[in-house]
Amino acid sequence: MRKIFLITGGAGFIGSYLAVNFKKHFPRSSVITIDNLVRKGSSHNVLLLKKYKIKFIKGDVKNKAVFSRLPKVNILIDCAADSRVLAGYKSSVRKLVGSNFLGIINSLDYAARVKADFIFLSTSRVYPFDKINCLNYTRRKSRFYLACRRKGVSLWGIREDFPLQGIHSFYGATKLASEYFIKEYAYAYNLRTVINRCSIISGPGQFGHSEQGIVSYWLASFLFKKPLKYIGWGGEGLQVRDALHIADLFNLVLKQIKHIEKIKGKIYNVGGGQKNSFSLKELSHRCQKITANKIKVDKIKKTVLLTLSGI
């Protein structure tokens, strides 16, 4: 396959991994990356991009001019975002909307102009947390289990048909708004698009912090003996997440590119599934075992979002 890929947010954890592996997988293809390097750690990934002769453009996707001098690409993978869960609460919503929504519009305008296929990395945070928090859960040993069946909820967790009305966080709302516009552009310009609603993606090259990249953040905290907190849900660390390795995400994206004519317009939940799920308490046990370090984990009963909104 000889293609030209464009990856926005291409110096980030996911973007840089995809870029390098596209280059390894399709040596005759070109990969172009755009990133404003706002995320701490992303500048390290630029060295990696250069090593693999991947074109790196330092630029901001909310600036339309960034797209004006690009060659015609075949596939655009949108990985540029401010993905901090609490973005917009103590920082500017306008800035968040610029990166996460206007940036997508610019990407879509460009994709429509050059007729590029469009793959969007969305998030499980498009599902409204106020509704998810009201589902029934039972406590067994070191984690909570979902104990109800209703529309959009199965034995495996939250499905793609879970009702979307509710409160999402500012971050989740920018992603959901982007999803709606992707559907409109797909219709208006006959674009082939795929939306991946990712849960936790983990693996090498991730510079995790308290608001994103939980697995690397947790492991690094154990390694360097930094204190952690269980926040919300009674502060016991029983809330469950599932993680997908970045190599599996790459394989998924490869398949999507190959079959895009068949799957265009689809939305997928992308995660590690129950087999690769863990509660924070279980993650602590695992990290303790790996690092042989024991650290203090504070218990904060209320979630940060409830505390911020004064509930």
Ligand SMILES: NC(=O)c1ccc[n+]([C@@H]2O[C@H](COP(=O)([O-])OP(=O)(O)OC[C@H]3O[C@@H](n4cnc5c(N)ncnc54)[C@H](O)[C@@H]3O)[C@@H](O)[C@H]2O)c1
């Ligand atoms: N990693 C995960 O667990 C996860 C889970 C769900 C969804 N996602 C989504 O996947 C995408 C990639 O996530 P990631 O983990 O690689 O995050 P990341 O923060 O490592 O990468 C995002 C990159 O985008 C860049 N960026 C931010 N705003 C920009 C702008 N306005 N212009 C240009 N570049 C900009 C950042 O500098 C960063 O390098 C994001 O859209 C994120 O919302 C990631």
